[in-house]
Amino acid sequence: MTDAVNGFHAARWNEPLIHELSEPGARGLVPPATDPAIAAAAPDVRARLSKVLRRAAPPALPEVTQHRIVRHFTRLAQMTMGFDVTTDMMGTCTMKYSPKMHDHVARQPALADVHPLQDPSTLQGVLEILYRFNRMMCAIAGMDEFSFQPASGAQGIYTNACLIRAWHQSRGELTKRDEIITTAFSHPADAATPHVAGFKVITLMPGPMGYPELGALEAALSERTAGLMLTNPEDTGQYNPNIRAFVDKVHVAGGLCAYDQANGNPLLGIARAGDAGFDLCQFNLHKTFSAPHGSIGLGCAAVGVKQPLRHFLPRPVVTFDGTRYGLDDDRPDAIERIRAFLGNVPTVVKAYAWVMSLGAEGLRAVAETAVLNNNYMLANIRRIPGVAIPWPDNTLPKLDQVRYSWAPLFEATGVTTMEIEQRLVDYGVQHYMPSHVPVLVPQPFTIEPGESLTIEEMDHMIAALRRIAEEARENPDVVRSGPHNGSVARIDDGIPNDPETWAFTWRALEKKRAAWAQERNAKASRHAGY
């Protein structure tokens, strides 16, 4: 079935807010009663609180019976286009199948109900998995030690910046070396997090091939260079073939090189950060290593370093003496903690399970298939009238994703990529990712199919894009006013961005409905020509 016009309609429950379901006196759950002997021994604990500190009335949480809460959140789940439900090809997100068994295991008490500060003798299973996965990641990345403490890709990149800072500080050069170089098509976190860590950041712009030229790097290098932080392939799917020269030049200038492997899926078993000379790297375990994306987290990053940087990794580090696994907290050179405890351990367990399910041959098959699927999408999408492929001079195949452009379609019809993005929902697929900032490609859209999808699923996405491009020419209003069959009707886009009208909580919403009505009336007046 490759007909994109398939009569899809999302669940649309018009589900009220949980606060709107409140009925005085209803209960959702009863907490354990206090033993009468305890209550007698501690009669009025509130009396120890000052008046201002004592809650006068219980918090205004909703009062809802349990089954209605089940239905409420189940309906909300049904109005969410997760990967288990439909195709999601958002570029830079590496959407893929998260094997169910891994989650089932991670939810068992042996992992779910374990306290991170228990004695290591009672954590041997978790510590062994962390230790084993550390060695596996070293093999995959060509590094010498990993930390799984950061709770997301951005935090992993931030950790790289902190490690670079610690390195230069240990050599007394931090005041001199205060510049990090990145590229315009690297993830925004490669520019943002070093700045947060105190560096100045230089952004290299793309050359005629879509990636920065060596000359641009040379011009940016100086005795102030602290390091290079980038993705490769970049968020365009373009791999910079001069990467080794980039790394060497930064090293000669005295900087360190951090490889953000946010786009590392097409490189598993193909090319390793360590072999390209990088000193540090980071992977997103919730993306590349199949742990679920969790509605924007369950995030976890794996940060890897070469030997000279090992002693800077944050405490604690898992150790193994040949018999027992332990935690090394005694690390005087370590950077400060990035996140609480040992990081997002269940995500590490799922990533470990995924690598164990595939092995070396399997990881390579993942990478190759992701590249194959992407080039299949490219071969088909480039034939859709209205699509342009940026940097036509670059005939090298793209790797994990492609940043396409609807510029020709926009010029012909005035329909924008944002309008097409929203219309896609009517075809029963998750919308695409246009572009990160800076938007250098006009009317961009970025597609990353990953390795999980079937040809039938890819063909459905291609057909949907083709059909919407036709609609843009034949009946642009149907695109502009979409989606029509999503879980919610179109909203007023101005409301969330105006301080007078935005509403981030129920309590704020109740205060702002008057401002919404005013806004609506003002709009109506403008439309009426006043």
Added chain:
Amino acid sequence: MADSEGFVHPYVPNAAPGPRRKLLDAIGVADVAALYAAIPADLRLAGRLDLPAPLPAEHDLRRHLEELLARNRSAKDLLIFRGAGCYLHHVPALCDEITGRGEFLTAYAGGTYSDHGKNQAVFEFQSLIGELVGMDVVTPPTYDGGAAANSAARMACRITGRPGILVPALMNPARLSQMRGFVKPTTTPVTVRQDPASGLIDLADLDARLGSGIGAVFIEQPSFLGVIETQVEAIADRVHRAGALLVVGVDPLALGVLAAPADWGADIVTGDIQPLGIHMQAGGGAAGFIATRDEERFVAELPTTLISAAPAEGGGLGFAWSTPERTSYDTRHEATDYYGTTQWLWGIGAAVYLSLMGPKGLAELAEGIMQRTAYAAGALAGIKGVRVPHRDQALFREFVLDLGPSGRTVAQVDRALLECGIVGGYDLSRALPALGQAMLVCVTEVHGKDDIDRLAGVLAAVLS
């Protein structure tokens, strides 16, 4: 997984020879190697990754994983009285049910129309936390409570234009480490003395440290040592008179009993939501929030995504990401903070939890925890060789148990308790050496009188 057909794997359908051939033909290349032409030959891995042999059969892998995890001892095997930032509470079945729903579990960055339900659930998370803290603006989940406090402290410094940060001397040392690292480019947090007898902030020391350079004063409520800070009006008054902002790290469960921080002077409220229906997961359940007032100068400094409600055509509500230009996605090299994927799934779990508890449930739960804490503090204080220095204070869930008089170390006592299947309090002797040989004992609603009496009995036997 090679079979007679070639490599066939349930997670990589197009690696199988048939579809692979079909795709290669459609692309017009002979083999996959041609698609890697951009990678120079000398950067390509020769041979295979050095990885353990895989377990492609689900059964075999599950067995392997379960054998490893069986080497852990969980709360089902042990009586746990340890907290220090990660807490054993009852997790309602519905929290697991909803956070396990495939639609939420595997969703990601969809927007207003594709992920309407996810966005509504996270808006409800923001709303429910808003009721607890008394603030109109609440973020979706941050990385953890420590990261939330870090962002809030730097926000307060930007808003006031002052770099200095004050923190309690006995705050959670792991979180202090997180903060030292995060604010390093601009400042080093300065500690304010807490009175060892009461555990409360020393107001005279606070006065001495406040000044024109201090932008943020961070306090914990309850304190890391479990003492509810009762001088909140006096603290807020001093902080505001000195021109600084009061940032509070709060335990959201305690707000079933405690007044909303906004009502006693907090400017920015942060916290960790793990206690709200999220399993401990060896620390993986941590997730934070930031809340503040609905004023543009505060909202403009928030680093996170914010989900706003908006009217939908024909009635009802939709939800959209507000003002993305604030975030590091847009500010890039000028970013003052960063945000990305965090722990939103736990925000959905916390929304389910607070919906289940409702106003009465949360009040009963918080009061019950205070009663158990007071009872446990009393029961342990009666044991020869220990002291409970803050026994007369209002305590929430945790309290210091000083083993000093017994002459034993925490490590010795901890080992003896573990032999009896008990995980005792967190060892403070390394983290906060000023407290001597002391442990931080944690009691929640999962602990009945029998459990607490057992701890007291075993401890008395160990120390006798």
